[in-house]
Amino acid sequence: MQKRVEELTIIDKQVIRNDYICWEIQSDKVFDKIVPGQFINIHVKDSPGTFARRPFSIHTIDYHHNSIQFMMKVVGDGTKALSKLEIGDKMDVVYPLGNGFSISDEEESLLVGGGYGVAPLYHVAQELIAKGKKPCFLFGARTQNNFILLDRFKNIAELFITTEDGSAGHKGLVTDHPIWKERIASIKKIYSCGPESMMEAVAHIAEKNNILCEASLDQVMCCGVGVCLSCIKNTIRGNEATCLHGPVFNTNDIVW
Amino acid sequence: MQKRVEELTIIDKQVIRNDYICWEIQSDKVFDKIVPGQFINIHVKDSPGTFARRPFSIHTIDYHHNSIQFMMKVVGDGTKALSKLEIGDKMDVVYPLGNGFSISDEEESLLVGGGYGVAPLYHVAQELIAKGKKPCFLFGARTQNNFILLDRFKNIAELFITTEDGSAGHKGLVTDHPIWKERIASIKKIYSCGPESMMEAVAHIAEKNNILCEASLDQVMCCGVGVCLSCIKNTIRGNEATCLHGPVFNTNDIVW
């Protein structure tokens, strides 16, 4: 879909666990196809400390209502100011941005996520399921309470979890989960989104096992449309703007 | 009363005529004596375009509840941002500032006001009445709709009005009102607050008739405590900070 700047209307706001908000924002105009892994870039008004826009992954799309859901963790001034908005208020959004994941034809795929990185994987799984594929989620967190909305994910696909403190699921990092040993032969594609260290570790496993792997990078962004060149990542093609040529990269192309 | 910086709690908010708000804000701490004509200086959060504080005259004080009422006209970014606050929210206020009017012992006095300048005259009248004096209001506006809360003033003292378009009261400027001819002999003190041109015209009448006259100047302010020297007015003593040596001046001292 063509990129645009638009004032979208907040039609739903769910506060989860105090520090996460799940928003739904609606456009007056019709949506074309939006690719899972694409993101939106929001202008924060009423926050003197916030000058640049703030990027958030698209969690899911409702094409009937031309609305976008995204999950926002409240971390600093920008997200704090946004968190004060209510249903009916407007958000000034540039969207849809970035390349998104390439939803390919492999039968089985693993969707590895951590932190707010799980958000776009929901959209990925939806597309895979629509194509008749079998996605499987593997999420990691430091401790049980750090997960959000696990039920929502469980409802659409198989879900495995790890926690560093062992409070839920397998104890350890996502890369320590037994699933890697058990299913490594059948997994043909990995989609990952989360902390960079996690994505890098996953990429190494993928590389060793010759699995196609895509990761959605989390560079600090500003313009979101490829013109400021602040969000670069070194790739085999040189420094690339992650907002334009990414945020999703084939992990083999990334110089970590 | 000693000056202080404090977060006051909004305990009342009345929107009047769309563009005026009558606020009541309350302190946890006890008030000492606040002089009519003193003002408060508010820090506007959540407004990227507003850097300096914004000054507002005290409309009246409730010493039992340690609360201050003030009337705010919504004109620009700062007042727009403030207008979004609700009962229960806090305002970051420096107060009480300036010298205030000298409530003197003259039997009859005229309180001449225009625009938001009427606000502090209410407090002045209250003090005069408490002292057993007879204040009388004379307010001017361009047109009838520009007056606010006239009833409130009418309730405590005699009230005359003028409008430039003749839509209410006497047609013309406040200085055109017949009261000047009728009562000039008995008026011993004038308190004025409003547009500078009005206050200057009133001051000339006062001077000609040898009436003691005080005016509350409306210079653009910043610090409100006499340290930035931005709010100066030329007086017979040289440039003086109106926030510290004013906002109220004996009009004979002002070099208009």
Next chain:
Amino acid sequence: MVDLSVDIGGLIIKTPVMTASGTCGYGEELVDFMNIPDLGALVVKGTTLEPRQGNDYPRMTETASGLLNSIGLQNKGVHYFHDELYPRIEHLNDHIIVNVSGSRIEDYVSVCEILSDLTKCTAVEVNISCPNIKEGGIAFGTSCSEAAKVTKEVRKVWKKHMMVKLSPNVTHIAEIAKAVEDEGADSVSLVNTFLAMAIDAQSRKPILSTITGGLSGPAIKPIALNMVWQVYQAVKIPVIGMGGIMNAKDAIEFILAGATAIQVGTATFIDPASCIKVIRGIEEYCNEQGVKNVRELIGGLII
């Protein structure tokens, strides 16, 4: 109908609004957001003789009402621009102005020579003010004699419009402007970014990989506005003003201070359609104020 066209020194552009170099990529990135041909000119990313990877990440951070960057002129070099990029973007505007940078005078000259045969490249903007490369750049822009030298050498090979972009990191910017005017610059553009720095108190480290960078955005507007006004009074060639222009009101202020045209930089990061919104806003302002011709406003400050 307001006439928005201006003459920036032998070059007539249809509106007084251009992109600022390094803030609009090559124009292609913005086609979804606005009709690029409506802009007065498209000023593309700083271009050097050799490709440059730019500085390491992180190379941008927010400051109060501003941005601090040390991109460091990442670009694929003039040959790539000439052969690959230009053909892709030549339809985007009648005036594609290439911002030319280098660390040696010979580099500026070579880049300009290579660009000479590109029809739509009707002007170059000689960047003697980039704070983010180690040698050259800003060094040329902070001394009258060096600034004059670069201008003189480029003038020898570049026959079309030559705009020289000045650094604000100087004591007397008007003197630098006069020096480049004397050597044949057709216009001056100002300002480039201010040398600045950001530190993370918690980690006690600089935020940018390069320690220092260049400050842009509304924070610098009042300083830039004064510089435009100073230069306007000192030179006869047109002045292209920029520095924190976020909307039409800001643009009008620069024009009143003496700018014949203006560039929109950082604003594009906040709203990718900023340039076109500024143009529409200038038009509205002219309509409201009864201005038939935007040229009436140039240097029209009432004092």
Next chain:
Amino acid sequence: MVDLSVDIGGLIIKTPVMTASGTCGYGEELVDFMNIPDLGALVVKGTTLEPRQGNDYPRMTETASGLLNSIGLQNKGVHYFHDELYPRIEHLNDHIIVNVSGSRIEDYVSVCEILSDLTKCTAVEVNISCPNIKEGGIAFGTSCSEAAKVTKEVRKVWKKHMMVKLSPNVTHIAEIAKAVEDEGADSVSLVNTFLAMAIDAQSRKPILSTITGGLSGPAIKPIALNMVWQVYQAVKIPVIGMGGIMNAKDAIEFILAGATAIQVGTATFIDPASCIKVIRGIEEYCNEQGVKNVRELIGGLII
């Protein structure tokens, strides 16, 4: 207990936080808001030989994250300060630093001579950087030789601590700093305000009566921070940093960049208790970070 005392060059002050000249009056105006003796020093309003009315109203306006002023050194002259003001404020701090301004070198010298006998006036801040007076002021601060000359002449008559306040409106601020160090300055303070301008697009007039003024506040912080860092690397005498410090975090950044002490200016207009809040915040930061002595942080930027 954190030790907050610092030595700014033969003068030990109990905390590294001072008021900035022209932003705290004479301290008296702020007694309701904080305990002035807790500050490292009280730097009072710019003082000239003769009384000055300052510039016409309006002489201040808001800009994005900043303030633009052209107060123009309104003060009642050094004799009034000596005879009337000093006795009233001498109890407010052990170090009352008078900011000395003038349009001729002889004026600086005379003012300092008159101040010599005031016990609590342990230092002067020689202001060679005021952008808001017609002659002198900034002219002294934008040339190494002029800056050196003022410093040299004042040094002859002023035996106590001499701080020289530098202008940021220069190409190489470190060179000016070195010039005044060579002539015997005990410390340098920087930065003063940036020459800047504001225009009202609607009326097409300048907003200030003086057309241009000086910019202060958070907008300039990243530029000021870089200048402090540059000067810190160039001179051996202590650097007093300022420019947009609004809170303890900002103050720590300046100290990490090389400031031995800092001054709080514009912040006082937004919160009259800013200085004391900055001191408390520095103390907290030191406690959190396990810093026993604020001196450990000076120039402690990790690169």
